[in-house]
Amino acid sequence: MNSTIYVPQDSGALSLGAEQVARALKSHGERLGAGTRIVRTGSRGLYWLEPMIEVDTPQGRVAYGPVNATDVGSLFDAGFLDGRGHRLFLGPTEEIGYLKNQERLTFARVGIIDPCALDEYLAHGGYRGLERALEMGGAQIVGEVMLSGLRGRGGAAFPAGIKWKTALEAYAHQKYVVCNADEGDAGTFADRMIMEGDPFLLIEGMTIAALCIGASQGYIYLRSEYPHSHRTLERALELARNRGYLGKNVLGSGKPFDLEVRLGAGAYICGEETAMLESLEGKRGMVRYRPPVPAVKGLFGKPTIVNNLLTFASVPIILEKGGQFYKEYGTGRSRGTLALQLAGNVKRPGLIEKAFGVTLNEIIYEYGGGTASGRRVRAVQVGGPLGAYLPESELDTPLDYEALAARGAMLGHGGVVVFDDTVDMARMARYAMEFCALESCGKCTPCRIGAVRGTEVIDRILSNAERTTNVALLKDLCETMKFGSLCALGGLTPLPVLSALKHFPEDFGLSPERLEAAQAP
Amino acid sequence: MRNSPDGHEEAVRSIASSLRYKPGALLPILHKVQERFGYVPARSLAVIADVLNLSRAEVYGVVSFYHDFRSEPPGEHVIRVCRAESCQAMGAVELVAHIKRKLKLDFGQTSANQRFTLEPVYCLGNCACSPAITIDQEIYGRVTPRRFDDLLAELEGRGG
Known part of the structure; x- marks a missing residue:
């Protein structure tokens, strides 16, 4: 009998012991002569169940979790290879409500396939978007992306089609495609899941963008905090090159495109697109003035498409099924x-x-x-x-x-x-200012100085030193940061601060009436 | 080329020379230097500047901008603890206090016996398994003070 067991290799699952589980499964399987095959996948994204393992059964894949290495013996005893019952039995994976009720277009393959198996990617519909794109011209590709209504997934929500059109129409011998995989926002991990679970999707999306505008070189700017993503990406890039999906002649089209991963170095600001371009050029990650926008004058002064990883990852399905299909969601x-x-x-x-x-x-x-x-x-x-x-x-x-x-x-x-309800919202507001002070690139004063002063003002409010006056001062300072900062770091730090103050004035030692009274001069 | 007695200069020069033709080579070079030495020694800056035809000030400006690049050698084990929002919502503040007490270190410090370096980190992308830490290259999720103690004991047990 030959059974296949799927064990995630996603950082989140690894952080909960997936590697030890995989090792235990292997040694138990060998000892029992069970003829098991272990396939490493990304994560399905059901993190409270990680490490979640799956087995192939005639009824489809069946899940068990959260599995500890010490559970492996009892799983074999219970006959989990045949999908039998066990304390950790979760039933058919696709029937788990959390997963079943989702609409997975971008994450369709994540957790299902081996991220480093190009043939599995192809078998699950991969590279169909690129094949269609190869039959189209740049303007037609832009047309599909425009029609889809896709907006930048990094946060700014700028229409991707307009950005691509601008880069397409810019005249230059050299153009670039850059993926922002700096995913510095705390509370986010979707980019990482794609890189660790379905890296060819990103490569395909970037290749389509490159074909569209005529770029021959692309960069993936990856944060250094993601070593597992780095390893998986490098492996996937090598496989794509070996099979002609990247290189001097992409799929025999006569068009060159190659990709390189560049590591960030722990600077949050490098998630801002112009700071990221500076960093890619080997400089301090200082925000640039705009205009010109990167689509006109970007990396090394050339027209550059800079998109978030999820934006690129949304493109293959748009090209495969058409902009109209995507737009219907x-x-x-x-x-x-x-x-x-x-x-x-x-x-x-x-x-x-x-x-x-x-x-x-x-x-x-x-x-x-x-x-x-x-x-x-x-x-x-x-x-x-x-x-x-x-x-x-x-x-x-x-x-x-x-x-x-x-x-x-x-x-x-x-x-x-x-x-x-145990959270202290004044502390969270202070943290937002502290974080901004720590990560400010220093180019503009409202952000560089404002964040430091903001931390101090919140400290004074909390120690009840002229509280009403200092609340008014904090609001005024936030106005300055919001309207005077060069980029979203200084410009948006007031958002968590002021929303905390507005909705939770009691944490700042204020009654709602006192908050009203503290109007900025 | 001057020869430094410990071969430091040669090593840095060879790293820088092998990467100098990459567009925007400075960050890849600094990463390699740190990978090799565990930090970016002050004396490597002049060598890198020389290879890339930059001023030493330009190289220093870049090194000092990024949190990742250390100017001092780290301890044998680098422990990084996430301080970001999701981890805070799951008890990171208490965890940080516990770790600082346990290691008798503040953020950015290395123990006198060169055993541990403690660093803050702002998101490891493991927010669904908060709170998260890394010990050297390994990532750990849902870390309680007790689990941290176990991990530390394991590290001591290995004697590594």
């Missing part, structure tokens, strides 16, 4: 699907890909099952460290770009971090 001006990353104090954290328009309540309660601590949800931060804190009363907000903006929040890269 979503709501209003937010089209397609959204990769939500649910984390923090929540019972069932994980990756949830849904069409835009799902509400925070559904995500946090129906998927997440409420807090891990069992206490009341007090605050939710949406969109990373620069995102607003929302109180429980606003969790009916639908997750789309415009609906969140209307509530003074933003979607960012899709991170949702839940806090229970």
